[in-house]
Amino acid sequence: MQRNALIVVGLAVAALAQLLALLVTGAGHGWGQPLRFSPALFVVYPIVFVRLRSPGTLAWADVALLAGAGLLDLLLVRQTGIEGSEYFHSVMAMPPIPHLWLLLWLLWQALAVKILVSGIFLPRR
Numbered sequence: 001m002q003r004n005a006l007i008v009v010g011l012a013v014a015a016l017a018q019l020l021a022l023l024v025t026g027a028g029h030g031w032g033q034p035l036r037f038s039p040a041l042f043v044v045y046p047i048v049f050v051r052l053r054s055p056g057t058l059a060w061a062d063v064a065l066l067a068g069a070g071l072l073d074l075l076l077v078r079q080t081g082i083e084g085s086e087y088f089h090s091v092m093a094m095p096p097i098p099h100l101w102l103l104l105w106l107l108w109q110a111l112a113v114k115i116l117v118s119g120i121f122l123p124r125r
């Protein structure tokens with residue numbers, strides 16, 4: 001797949017996550033943090049998909065993705081606690097939409113780990 005197509009796929013996945021986040025918010029009575037954090041996916045998903053096309057290479061973006069994942073996760077957990085974890089628990093009791101959002105949120109991070117690991121342990125010769 002060409003680089004531009006990978007970027008478009010990344011943007012489409014981010015758009016799906018943003019839509020799911022809107023549904024999770026539930027007109028203000030749901031968990032609001034996915035709506036606030038999903039815009040980051042418009043940046044990270046295209047980068048991750050493009051970087052997946054270069055297995056065995058290591059770039060600064062790979063380390064930055066993983067550092068960003070950790071930071072965003074910490075902020076998401078912190079903001080969820082500030083908002084009130086009862087919103088999180090009540091939304092998680094109503095599958096599948098919040099679970100799909102969480103899957104998309106964690107998927108880019110798992111792919112970033114895969115990219116970093118393959119860059120370290122499977123260097124291209």
